[in-house]
Amino acid sequence: MYVIGLTGGIASGKSTVTQFFRDHDVPVIDADLLGHRTYDPGTETFDQVVAAFGEDLVASDGTIDRKVLGSKVFGKPEEMERLTGIVWPGIRKLATEKIAEFEAAGNTLVVLEAAVLFEAGWEDLTDEIWVVTVEPEQAIARLAERNGLDEEAARARIDSQLSNEERTSRADVIIENNGTLDELQATIQREWDALQARHKAGTGR
Secondary structure (H helix, E strand, C coil), rough: EEEEEEEEEECCCHHHHHHHHHHHHEEEEEEHHHHHHHHHCHHHHHHHHHHCCCHHHHHCCEEHHHHHHHHHHHHHHHHHHHHHHHHHHHHHHHHHHHHHHHHCCCCCCEEECCCHHHHHHCHHCCEEEEEEEECCHHHHHHHHHHHHCCCHHCCCCCCCCCHHHHHHHCCEEEECCCCHHHHHHHHHHHHHHHHHHHCCCCCHH
């Protein structure tokens, strides 16, 4: 089975690309959703997070209170690194299991969508990587409008990520999303057609 890793920054347009794949009956593994699953009570990750950050994380319903956890790591790089050191391996394990499930079901292509694909070092789970990019100023404007943030807060979130240059230098396919939705859809279609042509030729990437 062939695995496409899909990544990009906040407000880059990843969701539009993943919807295209879904519309073409390609399974999509959402690493963000898997991340939420790693916090489920009874999981190894749950136990490790509570052990690392305190029993006060556990809410009355037995789940991890994400707001309490956020207050312990937000703006604290060392604590955030400690958290991701626990959570990212948990997500990777779930993603690997999902890939195996889709392969066993007879799928020949699957997409792993992960905003932190490079940061977490999951490139080895993929056969090729698609990166969606948008110019920072456009991303800031989109994020401010979508999330109701002021420009300073939106800029801080964009600046905390890998740059477009860092991502595209490690990409096999680059989807630029600086124009209209129709232009983005046309770009995705073009890359999809190229992917189909490569596989018919038996060349992979």
